[in-house]
Amino acid sequence: MSVQKAIKRVTSTQIAARKNNEPIVALTSYHTHTAAIADPYVDFLLVGDSLGMVMNGFETTLPVTLEMMIAHGKAVFSGAKSALIVVDMPFGSYEESPQIAFRNAVRIIKETQCGAVKLEGGRHMAPTIKFLVERGVPVMAHVGLTPQAINTLGGFKTQGKTKDQWQPIIDDAKAVADAGAFAVVLEAMAEPLAAAITKQISIPTIGIGASNECDGQILVMEDMLGLSPRVPKFVKEFGKVGEAIENAIKTYSQDVKSRQFPSPDHTFDLKQK
Numbered sequence: 001m002s003v004q005k006a007i008k009r010v011t012s013t014q015i016a017a018r019k020n021n022e023p024i025v026a027l028t029s030y031h032t033h034t035a036a037i038a039d040p041y042v043d044f045l046l047v048g049d050s051l052g053m054v055m056n057g058f059e060t061t062l063p064v065t066l067e068m069m070i071a072h073g074k075a076v077f078s079g080a081k082s083a084l085i086v087v088d089m090p091f092g093s094y095e096e097s098p099q100i101a102f103r104n105a106v107r108i109i110k111e112t113q114c115g116a117v118k119l120e121g122g123r124h125m126a127p128t129i130k131f132l133v134e135r136g137v138p139v140m141a142h143v144g145l146t147p148q149a150i151n152t153l154g155g156f157k158t159q160g161k162t163k164d165q166w167q168p169i170i171d172d173a174k175a176v177a178d179a180g181a182f183a184v185v186l187e188a189m190a191e192p193l194a195a196a197i198t199k200q201i202s203i204p205t206i207g208i209g210a211s212n213e214c215d216g217q218i219l220v221m222e223d224m225l226g227l228s229p230r231v232p233k234f235v236k237e238f239g240k241v242g243e244a245i246e247n248a249i250k251t252y253s254q255d256v257k258s259r260q261f262p263s264p265d266h267t268f269d270l271k272q273k
């Protein structure tokens with residue numbers, strides 16, 4: 001086989017090898033420009049189906065389509081040059097059968113060039129994960145709070161608050177690891193449960209609201225930037241981007257109204273930043 005381009009992107013196997021090692025850094029991204037900014041600082045970027053709520057104002061992730069995931073996956077892939085790009089499989093695109101999941105995962109990979117897909121679910125999705133991995137599709141799993149199951153879970157709630165609720169979630173994490181997932185997202189989970197899972201499985205755990213006990217962390221980029229109007233309690237806001245945008249737009253509006261707007265030099269040459 002000849003290689004036309006040097007491959008420098010992080011791979012799913014490199015992420016898997018980070019178990020009990022340097023913590024894995026991840027963020028969601030939905031656009032080329034945020035992907036380019038985050039790329040040097042993260043191991044992987046997740047094109048999460050949270051884009052339905054964050055960017056489109058949906059109440060849940062359920063209305064998100066395969067076409068939406070592919071459009072945003074392409075944008076993120078073109079902005080990031082080294083991070084692994086993982087694209088979420090949206091609700092309804094993988095649950096029916098391993099064959100349908102494979103067809104849709106392949107479409108995502110061919111059209112976005114991403115390096116892996118993510119799907120939600122534990123024991124019941126293990127046969128599908130195995131089917132995909134055996135056919136060359138790297139899969140990141142997602143257990144605990146699985147937002148696509150919101151209507152059966154009854155709300156966005158922390159999972160495993162009491163010890164008697166732990167075992168099914170531990171069994172889910174073990175099942176996806178045994179099926180060949182290269183990593184698993186643990187969402188909204190009590191710290192001792194996240195610690196127990198991280199100790200008991202051989203693949204990295206990526207926490208979101210699941211404590212420092214995980215092998216890595218992921219946050220929704222808009223939440224950690226301070227751009228989202230409401231964030232879950234566990235989110236630390238590392239910036240005040242919402243305020244910065246509002247101030248810039250306010251100043252622009254004032255400049256236009258007071259005719260302070262700078263005269264153009266009538267060229268489209270780009271400014272170097």
Ligand code: KIV
Pocket residue numbers: 028046047048049050051088142185187208218220
């Ligand atoms: O869709 C998403 O953003 C996610 C993260 C919360 C892990 O699945």
